[in-house]
Amino acid sequence: MWQIARRPRWIGALILALAIASSFAALGQWQLSRSLEGGEITEQQSETVVALDSVATAQEPLASVTTGQSVSFTAELVPGDYVVLAERRNTAGMGYWVVGHGQEPSGASIAIALGWASSTDAAASAIAQLEASPPASPPASSFSGRLLPTESPQVSDFESGVRSALAVSELVNLWQEVPAGTYGGYVVSFDPPAGLEAIDSPPPITEVSLNLLNVFYAVEWVVFAGFAVFLWYRLVRDVWEEEREGVEPNAAVD
Structure with a gap:
């Protein structure tokens, strides 16, 4: 054959x-x-820092593709609008977040998770330092961080009186004034102020379905x-x- x-x-x-x-x-x-x-895997671009207003708009929900995006923007931290969130996990364990009210030159507001503290006293001390000497002189400071969607208010927060969720809808009612609306998410700052540790914020995991x-x-x-x-x-x-x-x-x- x-x-x-x-x-x-x-x-x-x-x-x-x-x-x-x-x-x-x-x-x-x-x-x-x-x-x-x-039909293809799109390379994750979350680590490329882009302008906040190029991927998000105040008073509009965040698009899913912008979740975890590294952003930069200028804003002034509004005195008296700092909030401490409990039960926030970091590399060192459970602790507290210090969240500030950033206000852009346009008047739009953005919640900024400034840093992590191991105790309420450490968080209060960091807020006192921020109130006494803001990161930069007005009208605005430069920030860079990871953009994340707002969290939902927790029922336990109302029962215990201790806030643990970073819910933008709740912060709007706590802040003194929101002249031009607020973003539908918050930013975890890459550079914490004095007295606080950096919040662990890894890049998002890209899931690909078959x-x-x-x-x-x-x-x-x-x-x-x-x-x-x-x-x-x-x-x-x-x-x-x-x-x-x-x-x-x-x-x-x-």
């Missing part, structure tokens, strides 16, 4: 079958790459590739059987 397979006609047929199989395999690989949601239909199509292309080679083998064997029967009519086919 292999003598027949080495004939120029069948060598050419094998080359054609391999070319077809390669095409099918390439199509299977392409289909497999399309099995990832959206499209099983495209995986099925990819398997089909692999099967087609194998069938192209098998078809060549089957044709060569048929010719071999015919020629053998012509020489030995009563010979049993292996």
